[in-house]
Amino acid sequence: MRHRGGRRHRGGPRARPGGGVTAPGAGVARFGPVPESIDPADLAAWTVHADADVVVFDKPGGVVCHPSKRGPCSSLVGAVRLATGRETLHLVSRLDRETSGIVIIARHAAAARAYQMAFQRRQVAKVYLAVLEGTLGGEVTVDQPLARDRDGPVGIRMAVDPAAPDAKAARTHFTPLATGGGYTLARVVPLTGRMHQIRAHAAWLGHPVAGDKIYGPDPRLYLDFIRDGWSAQLQAALPHHRHLLHAAALTFDMPETDAASAVARSFTAPVAADMVAFCRERMGVGDVDARGVPFPSVLAPSASRGAP
Numbered sequence: 001m002r003h004r005g006g007r008r009h010r011g012g013p014r015a016r017p018g019g020g021v022t023a024p025g026a027g028v029a030r031f032g033p034v035p036e037s038i039d040p041a042d043l044a045a046w047t048v049h050a051d052a053d054v055v056v057f058d059k060p061g062g063v064v065c066h067p068s069k070r071g072p073c074s075s076l077v078g079a080v081r082l083a084t085g086r087e088t089l090h091l092v093s094r095l096d097r098e099t100s101g102i103v104i105i106a107r108h109a110a111a112a113r114a115y116q117m118a119f120q121r122r123q124v125a126k127v128y129l130a131v132l133e134g135t136l137g138g139e140v141t142v143d144q145p146l147a148r149d150r151d152g153p154v155g156i157r158m159a160v161d162p163a164a165p166d167a168k169a170a171r172t173h174f175t176p177l178a179t180g181g182g183y184t185l186a187r188v189v190p191l192t193g194r195m196h197q198i199r200a201h202a203a204w205l206g207h208p209v210a211g212d213k214i215y216g217p218d219p220r221l222y223l224d225f226i227r228d229g230w231s232a233q234l235q236a237a238l239p240h241h242r243h244l245l246h247a248a249a250l251t252f253d254m255p256e257t258d259a260a261s262a263v264a265r266s267f268t269a270p271v272a273a274d275m276v277a278f279c280r281e282r283m284g285v286g287d288v289d290a291r292g293v294p295f296p297s298v299l300a301p302s303a304s305r306g307a308p
Contacts, residue, residue, distance in 0.1 A: 037071070038073045038078075039079075040073065043057070046058050046060065048102070048268070048269055049267055052107065053108065054104055055080065057076065057103045058101060058102065058269035059095055059100060061097075061099060061100040061246075061274065063076055064076065065091060065103060066091070077091055084107075089106070090105065090106040091103075093115075093119075093250065096245075099246070100272040101128070101269045102247045102269050119193065123253045124251065125250070125253065126190055127189055127250075128247055129188070129271060130186050130202065130244060131184070131209065131275065131283070132207040132209060133182070133209075133239075134184065134206065135176075136176040136184040137176070138176065139174065140205065141173045142170075142204065142205060143170075144170060145161070145162050145167035145168055145170060146159065146160060146200055147161040154219045156195075156196070156214070157200075157215070158196045158197075158200040159200065160201075160204045169192060170192045170197050170201065171192050172188060172191065172201040174186050174188055174201075174207075175187040178283065180283035180284040180285055181282045181283045183282065183283050184207065188245075196215070199214070199215045209244060209245050210238075210239050211242055211243045211244050212238075216238060216243075218237070221234055240278055242274070244278060248269060249266070249269070250266070250267050251267075253265075
């Protein structure tokens with residue numbers, strides 16, 4: 001099924017959001033806009049692949065990718081700089097703060113160029129897992145252009161708006177894997193790479209990502225969050241303290257001559273422990289992998305795998 005046609009969100013006065021980091025393992029009560037320092041010693045547990053060209057991480061939800069003004073250990077890139085002694089690193093792929101899963105950091109410009117060119121040439125297959133609100137009845141491809149939500153209260157919010165002058169084509173394929181408790185575990189394949197694409201398209205379908213403060217029941221919850229952190233009000237309005245979206249796999253299909261080395265081109269990350277617990281406890285879902293096939297290790301929490 002393919003969906004076309006749009007609708008617009010309209011809200012109150014606009015506000016620009018802030019941001020921050022919460023260290024992995026921090027309690028929900030501490031989850032908020034004020035960053036917690038990342039312990040560089042934790043990076044080994046997050047590393048899924050490392051070679052002379054790139055380091056690939058299974059980023060926990062709550063960790064910011066980009067360097068910030070709050071010190072080197074307030075972001076993944078900053079912590080990796082500190083741990084490796086390399087001042088210059090290149091963020092090849094990135095995720096929103098609350099999204100968990102695969103992030104690639106290149107050690108030098110040649111490797112960064114090779115992997116970034118693969119993204120530009122659409123030689124990368126991306127697979128996400130998401131918990132969606134409600135029951136998604138079947139596979140669906142959303143083919144809807146996205147633009148900044150000009151009327152909503154959150155400045156970074158995207159919206160389906162074909163008439164917007166800044167609208168860009170966006171396509172996302174959703175496949176339900178399991179349902180239960182009023183939620184759907186879905187395999188999601190973004191066919192383009194727009195900002196917040198999965199979250200915006202899921203909301204347009206009427207099945208926002210569970211726990212999404214921007215695209216869920218009221219985007220003003222996000223403004224409350226960046227002001228006050230996780231609160232009783234947010235807990236009453238949202239089923240989880242972060243949005244349950246996980247970058248499960250990145251596969252590069254590019255000629256060896258385009259890469260800085262001939263090392264592994266496919267990277268996968270087991271689903272984060274909090275998402276596993278939600279699927280099991282709130283949905284009654286057993287072990288399902290990114291293809292919808294029973295496979296216990298895929299829904300197992302990440303384990304320590306090596307140093308960057």
